[in-house]
Amino acid sequence: MRITDERFGRLLLVPAILLVGVIAFYPILRNAILSFYKVDILSGIPPTFIGFKNFSTLLQDSRFLKSLGNTAYFTIVSVVIEFMLGLGFALLLNRTFRARNLVRATVLIPWALPTAVMAIGWRWIYNDVYGVLNDILLKLGIISTKIAWLGNPKTAMMCAIFADVWKSTPFVALILLAGLQSIPRELYEASELDGATEWTKFKLITFPLLLPSIALALLFRTLQAIGIFDLMWVLTGGGPAGTTETVSIYVYDYAYRYLRLGYASSAVTLTFMVILVIGVLWLRRK
Amino acid sequence: MVKKKIKLFGFFVLIVIVVLFSISPFLWQIITSLKSNEEIFSLPISYFPHKINFRSYIEIFTERPxxxxxxxxxxxxxxxxxxxxxxxxxxxxxxxxxxxxxxxxxxxxxxxxxxxxxxxxxxxxxxxxxxxxxxxxxxxxxxxxxxxxxxxxxxxxxxxxxxxxxxxxxxxxxxxxxxxxxxxxxxxxxxxxxxxxxxxxxxxxxxxxxxxxxxxxxxxxxxxxxxxxxxxxxxxxxxxxxxxxxxxxxxxxxxxxxxxxxxxxxxxxxxxxxxxxx
Incomplete structure (x- = not known):
């Protein structure tokens, strides 16, 4: 007996459903449940239900609120810079010139390198005594004494943002470049006949037609930036004085240093709610 | 004609900046890795290794897994x-x-x-x-x-x-x-x-x-x-x-x-x- 197409199709979906169900949806659900429990994995006592206690503690924890603020600051500033630079890169790479493919490949390199590994590289560059950044800035006369970039609460976040901009601008640029290349040439040719300047062409054709790509790039980058972990963990460990502690770092610290899994889960749930709201707003956009 | 050349030159300067921005942190890792430990921790910073040195490449395999x-x-x-x-x-x-x-x-x-x-x-x-x-x-x-x-x-x-x-x-x-x-x-x-x-x-x-x-x-x-x-x-x-x-x-x-x-x-x-x- 031969099985019907419909049945065969469903069979093909089974592995994907199993993986996504067990490794993704179960954890999302379990995480939400755990946020209402006090979990102590070392004692072996089963989790005890404590209602909204974790959430009320969380909202009174200035360290958590600060990490939320840091995450928001990091996300907004880095995504805005990445968008502007990425758009610039994309417009530049959209022109035809010799070696364009090679340039495009080099631009892709930061994206392909492991964040955690390059974060160590950045630590070396930012190093106060032997760092190359201080050396260059001193030689250019921009600073007069060496700065402890990562040790100073005023500059540490800036350093993290710069490292993230370096890594993620290529991603934004490539998405936007693909968008640019899908805009029909004829539109530009027609407007040139009408005597349009470069700026009017950008304003009336490029930008509006690029909007879907922009929305997609911004959405992905925003969600990734909200979850940032490896960069901060390696670069600053959340310091100095908690100035670069993001939500993910906070959660990790509470889960694996203090072993408060339930409490850490509630921090995740709360953040997840924020992301959900952003997602819904994005889907409803006109 | 001159204007066009200036524009072209500006364009290539921008391209060079973009390329340098993308690869310099990685290049710096390569340069650092080829220096000896003494040279890494000496001032002023050298922008090119005095003596190319592959010791650290061997050590990460012999001293670390x-x-x-x-x-x-x-x-x-x-x-x-x-x-x-x-x-x-x-x-x-x-x-x-x-x-x-x-x-x-x-x-x-x-x-x-x-x-x-x-x-x-x-x-x-x-x-x-x-x-x-x-x-x-x-x-x-x-x-x-x-x-x-x-x-x-x-x-x-x-x-x-x-x-x-x-x-x-x-x-x-x-x-x-x-x-x-x-x-x-x-x-x-x-x-x-x-x-x-x-x-x-x-x-x-x-x-x-x-x-x-x-x-x-x-x-x-x-x-x-x-x-x-x-x-x-x-x-x-x-x-x-x-x-x-x-x-x-x-x-x-x-x-x-x-x-x-x-x-x-x-x-x-x-x-x-x-x-x-x-």
Missing amino acids: FGRYILNSLFVASCATLLCVFVSSLAAYAIARIKIKGGNKFLLVVLVVAFFPQIIYLIPLYELFRVLGLFNNPIALILPYATINLPFGIWVLTSFFKQIPKEIEDAAKVDGFSRGKVLFRIILPLSAPALATTAILVFILCWNEFLFALTFMIKDLARTVPVGIAMLSGASMYEIPWDKISAATVITTLPLVIITILFQRRIVEGLTAGAVKG
Whole structure:
């Protein structure tokens, strides 16, 4: 007996459903449940239900609120810079010139390198005594004494943002470049006949037609930036004085240093709610 | 004419700036890795090694289990990539060609997974793998890596399968091919480029993953490269072996740089597959 197409199709979906169900949806659900429990994995006592206690503690924890603020600051500033630079890169790479493919490949390199590994590289560059950044800035006369970039609460976040901009601008640029290349040439040719300047062409054709790509790039980058972990963990460990502690770092610290899994889960749930709201707003956009 | 030349010159200056911006942090790692430890910690900073020195490259393999980290990473990333591409291609075929009921809804639900930061899966998976005794076992990374990249794989392959002309399948059916045979003998071989695109991207993402690898691989010998390098640091800020770290960084990232340059067209294609159609 031969099985019907419909049945065969469903069979093909089974592995994907199993993986996504067990490794993704179960954890999302379990995480939400755990946020209402006090979990102590070392004692072996089963989790005890404590209602909204974790959430009320969380909202009174200035360290958590600060990490939320840091995450928001990091996300907004880095995504805005990445968008502007990425758009610039994309417009530049959209022109035809010799070696364009090679340039495009080099631009892709930061994206392909492991964040955690390059974060160590950045630590070396930012190093106060032997760092190359201080050396260059001193030689250019921009600073007069060496700065402890990562040790100073005023500059540490800036350093993290710069490292993230370096890594993620290529991603934004490539998405936007693909968008640019899908805009029909004829539109530009027609407007040139009408005597349009470069700026009017950008304003009336490029930008509006690029909007879907922009929305997609911004959405992905925003969600990734909200979850940032490896960069901060390696670069600053959340310091100095908690100035670069993001939500993910906070959660990790509470889960694996203090072993408060339930409490850490509630921090995740709360953040997840924020992301959900952003997602819904994005889907409803006109 | 002069104006045009100035414009052209400005354009190339910008291109040079973009290229320098992209590669200089990596170049600095290469330069540092070729210096001796004494030269690294001497002032003024030298912008070119006085004497090229490969000692740190040897030491990371003899004094640290760096070779083991590489093998672990290769194994985990390859298995996860194979699993991810295989499972995605099955699901994508069902959605794109069989058009089963609710297929598109399923796709939408799966895509949601791509939107959440990894931290959301961390604690429950930690709990699960603890109970199952999977810590330090490559499975604890292979399954999550395959899963978090599944949305991407299904998305790219669905849009690719939709482009394959229907006539090819119809002809095969006339020849008495079953659906399964059509998929494995015709569609998948025809889709080799799309499968390769997906595989390259997923492999890079798996190779670079940090959070799960840090949490589920507790024994030093079970670690993957990114975590292994992050853990190379000594006990205090002053003990950080920068020579070894930079050598390890170069060894880990050089293959990625080469892959990126060789396959840039495919990577760009894969990265932007969603952007153009979505």
